[in-house]
Amino acid sequence: MKNTSTARAGHPAPRASTLSGWQAWLPRLVLAPSVAISLFFVYGFMLWTFILSLTSSRMLPSYDFVGFGQYARLMQNERWWVASTNLMIFGSLFVVICLVIGVLLAMLLDQKIRQEGALRTIYLYPMALSFIVTGVVWKWLLNPSLGIQAMVRSWGFESFRFDWLVDSDMVIYTLVIAAVWQASGFVMALFLAGLRGIDDSIIKAAQLDGASLPRVYWRVVMPCLRPVVFSAVMILAHIAIKSFDLVVALTGGGPGYASDLPATFMYAHAFNRAQIGLGSASAMLMLGGVLAILIPYLYSELRSRRHG
Known part of the structure; x- marks a missing residue:
């Protein structure tokens, strides 16, 4: 038993x-x-x-390896350098202006103003749209014969000019305008969340010491928001490097190829012209740019968790 x-x-x-x-x-x-x-x-x-970027592939993939010959061709391509220069201009202005506008809007809403919810929704609404929609809308607005220039001239200001969309020297700045309009509300939301996470007693203590409100934000609040600033820069730079649909919808890369970015170069110049090897090389350089942004971000996150 x-x-x-x-x-x-x-x-x-x-x-x-x-x-x-x-x-x-x-x-x-x-x-x-x-x-x-x-x-x-x-x-x-x-x-x-990456393997294709090391081959002489044209219309179809082939595995006749040429080493880094496609990368050498890319470095000698004038259109690639135009696209790279445009990326530097577009990316730097896009990141800086979005940060400035986002911080200012977040500080404004942090004052507990009336109708804060409605204003926050208005500022965030552009981020709900795709870059294709944004590009089409701003293409209408910036069209010299239909948009802002035509409207102002109809008011009697015949000498007014705002034809950046057809000016090869200024067209890259139209991309900045449209991209900032869409992304600055998202940056505002990031900073507003960061501001709401700061202890009010720190701000009140600084004000009791006689610091003005702008000085409090600059000297006390902003240093506390360094992780938010870093995250916002990483996200915006990532968006800038991969920008494709906005360029296609707004400028089509023109006039000529004056507003090309690396993503549009890769698609329009390389793949559409049966240069798969060259297009793959440009894609790998874009990937390198993205990794150059993501790796420091991931390292910072892992380091903060390890020491946290």
Whole structure:
């Protein structure tokens, strides 16, 4: 009887062990297809693109390896340098102006003004639109014969000019205007969340010491928001490097190729002209630009968690 009761008492143990094993493996089994698909369709194609950038591929992929010859061709391509210069202009102005406007709007809303919810929604609304919609709308507004210039001239100011959309020297700044209009509300939301997370006692203590409100924000609040600033810069720079749809919708890369960015160069100049190897090389340089932004961000996050 003792042996029987002991066996019965110990009988559920293997079943419980099996159940716990299934519970441990179930999340892995559920995630396995998604991980496999991501590895193949993201990282696998990234590796394939790098391999193609080392070949002489034109209309179709070929595996006649030429080393870094495509990268050398890219460095000698005038249109690539125009696109790279435009990216420097567009990216720097886009990031700086979005930060300034976003910080100012966040400080304004942080004063607990009336109708804060409505204003926050208005500022955030452009971010809900796609860059295609933004590009089309601003293409109408900046069209010299239909938009702002035509409207102002209809008021009697015949000498007014705002034809940046057709001016090869100024067209890159139309991309800045449209992109800032769309993304500055998002930056405002980031900074507003950061401001609401700061202890009010710090601000009140600075005001009791006689510091003015602008000085409080500049000397006390902004240093506390360094992680938000860093995150905003990383996100905006990432958007700038990958900008494609806004250029296609607003300027089409023109006049000529005066408003080309690396993404539009890769698509319009390389792939549409049967230069797969050259296009792959430009894609890898764009990936390098994105990694140059993401790696410091990830390193900073891991470092802060380790020391936190």
